[in-house]
Amino acid sequence: MDKLIEELKVEIIEALNLEDMEPEDIDINEPLFGDGLGLDSIDALELIVLLEKNYGIKVEDPKKGKEIFASVKTMAEYITAHQK
Amino acid sequence: MAIYINGIGLISPQETKSNASFLEEVNVLEGDYFKIAEPPYKEYIAPRELRRMSRVIRNGIVSAKIALNDSGLENPDAILTGTGLGCATDTEKFLMAMSENKESLLTPTSFIQSTHNTLGGSIAIGLGCHNYNMTYVNRGFSFESALLDAILMINGQEIENALVGGFDEMTENHNKLLLTQKHYAKENGAVAGQGSGFFALEKQINENTYAELKELETYFKPEDSAIEEKVLQILKTHDVNTSECVVLMGFNGVPVEQNKYNELRDSVFLNSCIAQYKNLSGEYYTSSAFAFWAASQILKKQSLPECMLVSGNVPSTIKHVFIYNQFLKNEHSLILLAK
Numbered sequence: 001m002d003k004l005i006e007e008l009k010v011e012i013i014e015a016l017n018l019e020d021m022e023p024e025d026i027d028i029n030e031p032l033f034g035d036g037l038g039l040d041s042i043d044a045l046e047l048i049v050l051l052e053k054n055y056g057i058k059v060e061d062p063k064k065g066k067e068i069f070a071s072v073k074t075m076a077e078y079i080t081a082h083q084k
Numbered sequence: 085m086a087i088y089i090n091g092i093g094l095i096s097p098q099e100t101k102s103n104a105s106f107l108e109e110v111n112v113l114e115g116d117y118f119k120i121a122e123p124p125y126k127e128y129i130a131p132r133e134l135r136r137m138s139r140v141i142r143n144g145i146v147s148a149k150i151a152l153n154d155s156g157l158e159n160p161d162a163i164l165t166g167t168g169l170g171c172a173t174d175t176e177k178f179l180m181a182m183s184e185n186k187e188s189l190l191t192p193t194s195f196i197q198s199t200h201n202t203l204g205g206s207i208a209i210g211l212g213c214h215n216y217n218m219t220y221v222n223r224g225f226s227f228e229s230a231l232l233d234a235i236l237m238i239n240g241q242e243i244e245n246a247l248v249g250g251f252d253e254m255t256e257n258h259n260k261l262l263l264t265q266k267h268y269a270k271e272n273g274a275v276a277g278q279g280s281g282f283f284a285l286e287k288q289i290n291e292n293t294y295a296e297l298k299e300l301e302t303y304f305k306p307e308d309s310a311i312e313e314k315v316l317q318i319l320k321t322h323d324v325n326t327s328e329c330v331v332l333m334g335f336n337g338v339p340v341e342q343n344k345y346n347e348l349r350d351s352v353f354l355n356s357c358i359a360q361y362k363n364l365s366g367e368y369y370t371s372s373a374f375a376f377w378a379a380s381q382i383l384k385k386q387s388l389p390e391c392m393l394v395s396g397n398v399p400s401t402i403k404h405v406f407i408y409n410q411f412l413k414n415e416h417s418l419i420l421l422a423k
Contacts, residue, residue: 015191016135017135017136017193018135019131019134019135020131038132042136042192042193042196045191045192046191046192046193049189049190049191052189053185053189
């Protein structure tokens with residue numbers, strides 16, 4: 001799980017072009033949207049594509065998005081549980 | 085009706101972000117095409133906004149902000165942009181992803197940022213400006229078309245002022261394609277370039293005014309003698325003394341085009357000071373915006389940088405600057421600015 005979290009942080013920084021951030025700057029429990037990293041709805045779409053492209057996981061139910069993308073940790077847990 | 089250039093902003097391969105200096109040092113060409121001398125973006129754009137912007141958008145916004153700050157204009161009556169290629173990097177990114185992922189898994193950001201009017205929209209959003217906003221994509225006439233729209237609207241008394249700009253970017257991939265064309269071939273060809281120039285045009289003259297925009301004419305594939313006739317007509321209409329005029333010509337190293345410039349130089353402008361700009365900007369669809377910036381500076385500072393001089397003597401008083409630009413022998417534009 002730790003390795004996956006580190007990979008995920010690097011992928012998020014690259015996909016969302018968070019230029020001034022390093023992986024260690026992202027707290028794995030920090031909210032991705034709102035107060036934490038301050039991501040928005042366009043970033044949510046980028047993260048959905050990232051999950052499908054890099055991990056082969058399709059988010060079928062949009063209502064689950066809030067739960068899945070709550071933090072880096074919840075994303076990693078979702079990937080671990082759903083990756084084939 | 086008189087139209088004045090009251091603010092200018094240019095991001096280019098040269099150090100042009102400050103209007104206080106005027107090409108005192110020259111960045112020489114490195115590689116196959118001219119790269120942008122990048123400004124410190126964070127001084128102009130908030131980091132949160134910056135991260136989604138490709139370089140061409142960043143350069144466009146920075147140059148627009150420089151022009152607006154220079155003029156003191158806060159909310160222009162119109163934002164008019166011209167571009168030949170638009171946001172080339174994001175377009176390539178989006179198309180490559182489409183090809184690699186077999187038209188699926190497409191990310192939104194590069195799509196949103198790939199349209200030609202992204203810059204005009206971004207400037208308006210940044211300013212909270214809900215006024216007329218138009219982007220022209222007319223190859224070598226793109227900047228001129230934006231300029232013409234501003235002239236028509238100001239003369240038609242629909243607006244009092246306008247922010248007008250021309251921008252283009254070059255990419256490694258696009259330059260590789262260009263090098264396969266005769267116009268850009270390595271032997272006797274033009275060197276591709278890029279840049280973003282914005283201008284605050286107003287009906288009122290003020291203490292910051294650079295120049296008055298006297299004339300703009302565009303001709304698509306003109307007859308051989310047509311340009312000379314038109315130039316003579318413009319000079320007569322505006323009572324231009326060619327010995328007090330600096331002529332900016334788009335010399336680009338392509339022999340056929342060079343001949344066209346030389347013909348005009350050796351006939352109409354025999355006693356004028358002849359200058360060039362594509363040795364500093366490179367060749368691109370909206371390079372006339374670079375020339376427009378340089379012409380504004382020449383008239384306000386009453387000096388011509390050595391790196392631009394081709395022949396003749398710099399007049400002690402520069403009353404006019406005449407710009408003659410041509411693109412791929414098809415699009416010819418004539419612009420006259422006055423002190």
